[in-house]
Amino acid sequence: MLRLSKKADYALMAMAHLALKPGSASAREIAEKYEIPTELMAKVLQRLARHGLLTSQQGARGGYTLARTATGISVADVIQAIDGPVSVTACSTHGDRCGQFAKCNVRDPLWRISDIIVSALSKTMVSELANDVPAAVERAPIQIAAAPVRA
Amino acid sequence: MLRLSKKADYALMAMAHLALKPGSASAREIAEKYEIPTELMAKVLQRLARHGLLTSQQGARGGYTLARTATGISVADVIQAIDGPVSVTACSTHGDRCGQFAKCNVRDPLWRISDIIVSALSKTMVSELANDVPAAVERAPIQIAAAPVRA
DNA sequence: TAATCTAGGACTTGTGAGGTCGTATATGAG
DNA sequence: CTCATATACGACCTCACAAGTCCTAGATTA
Ligand code: SF4
Ligand code: SF4
Numbered sequence: 001m002l003r004l005s006k007k008a009d010y011a012l013m014a015m016a017h018l019a020l021k022p023g024s025a026s027a028r029e030i031a032e033k034y035e036i037p038t039e040l041m042a043k044v045l046q047r048l049a050r051h052g053l054l055t056s057q058q059g060a061r062g063g064y065t066l067a068r069t070a071t072g073i074s075v076a077d078v079i080q081a082i083d084g085p086v087s088v089t090a091c092s093t094h095g096d097r098c099g100q101f102a103k104c105n106v107r108d109p110l111w112r113i114s115d116i117i118v119s120a121l122s123k124t125m126v127s128e129l130a131n132d133v134p135a136a137v138e139r140a141p142i143q144i145a146a147a148p149v150r151a
Numbered sequence: 152m153l154r155l156s157k158k159a160d161y162a163l164m165a166m167a168h169l170a171l172k173p174g175s176a177s178a179r180e181i182a183e184k185y186e187i188p189t190e191l192m193a194k195v196l197q198r199l200a201r202h203g204l205l206t207s208q209q210g211a212r213g214g215y216t217l218a219r220t221a222t223g224i225s226v227a228d229v230i231q232a233i234d235g236p237v238s239v240t241a242c243s244t245h246g247d248r249c250g251q252f253a254k255c256n257v258r259d260p261l262w263r264i265s266d267i268i269v270s271a272l273s274k275t276m277v278s279e280l281a282n283d284v285p286a287a288v289e290r291a292p293i294q295i296a297a298a299p300v301r302a
Numbered sequence: 303t304a305a306t307c308t309a310g311g312a313c314t315t316g317t318g319a320g321g322t323c324g325t326a327t328a329t330g331a332g
Numbered sequence: 333c334t335c336a337t338a339t340a341c342g343a344c345c346t347c348a349c350a351a352g353t354c355c356t357a358g359a360t361t362a
Contacts, residue, residue: 007351034256059361129257188320
């Protein structure tokens with residue numbers, strides 16, 4: 001439960017890889033290194049590129065590069081590029097009202113929890129994935145009202 | 152993505168309902184009130200009872216009651232009772248090692264995020280779901296190291 | 303012009319969530 | 333006593349979606 005998709009997982013691995021590696025890397029290269037199905041990795045990278053997180057270079061000797069610096073891309077960015085908006089409840093996105101929407105008694109509290117999660121994802125940058133922070137020493141506390149992140 | 156299951160959702164609604172209502176309530180009663188499939192609601196409640204979050208009374212005029220006070224049950228308790236341990240990654244539980252486990256470069260950072268999420272869920276009590284806190288005024292900040300909550 | 307790469311749609315497969323059914327058992331009311 | 337109303341629980345069905353495959357087109361370089 002609350003698990004993120006494999007594609008998103010792959011995406012994060014690729015981003016972390018690109019954050020370290022200078023220059024560009026091809027889909028095949030990354031896929032083989034992490035034992036990810038090549039075609040699937042390609043698709044994931046394409047999506048990241050389409051969402052402006054990566055820049056792509058076509059043709060032989062082509063590949064992908066981070067579009068911004070690794071400190072400027074959050075894992076929330078990556079996840080949302082792959083899986084769409086993060087939503088804890090079925091009702092959170094647009095008018096996706098589940099059958100219980102009208103009578104629901106837990107909607108607001110759950111949205112608040114959702115904000116905490118999105119906030120946590122937004123504050124963790126790809127750079128932190130790459131050079132895995134040694135000990136999470138003194139990180140900024142997550143404040144509830146700190147996330148105006150909703151879609 | 153990162154959505155919680157419908158069953159968990161139903162469970163939280165039921166818990167919030169029971170937190171308000173004095174005495175006990177039957178599965179059918181709750182199911183009808185929130186337009187939840189009766190048989191499914193029953194199953195969810197049974198599971199909550201088996202995990203010690205509810206006490207059940209069989210037979211006519213039977214039903215369910217909160218086993219503890221609403222301030223003593225967290226939404227993490229409820230979710231875990233229904234869906235098992237909260238895990239952001241496929242590898243988080245026991246030896247559920249996905250194919251990439253060996254070469255994975257994002258495992259640790261993701262677990263840290265997972266801890267933040269679990270922490271948020273553990274700090275929100277069923278009582279807060281019930282009488283939806285007026286404005287989330289001054290809540291304790293979520294600290295990263297604050298969650299020794301793993302399984 | 304052949305090899306290598308991205309781009310992207312169409313397709314197949316597998317899994318698990320959501321929901322249903324059937325049956326056994328407990329219990330109070332009439 | 334027995335009937336209506338509950339919980340208890342396993343087996344089953346169904347269907348959407350995640351994960352993965354395949355195929356074709358177009359860019360780039362050696
Ligand atoms: S049950 Fe309530 S919280 Fe869950 S999806 Fe429906 S409206 Fe949203
Ligand atoms: S890819 Fe890494 S983080 Fe994701 S499940 Fe596998 S081991 Fe865990």
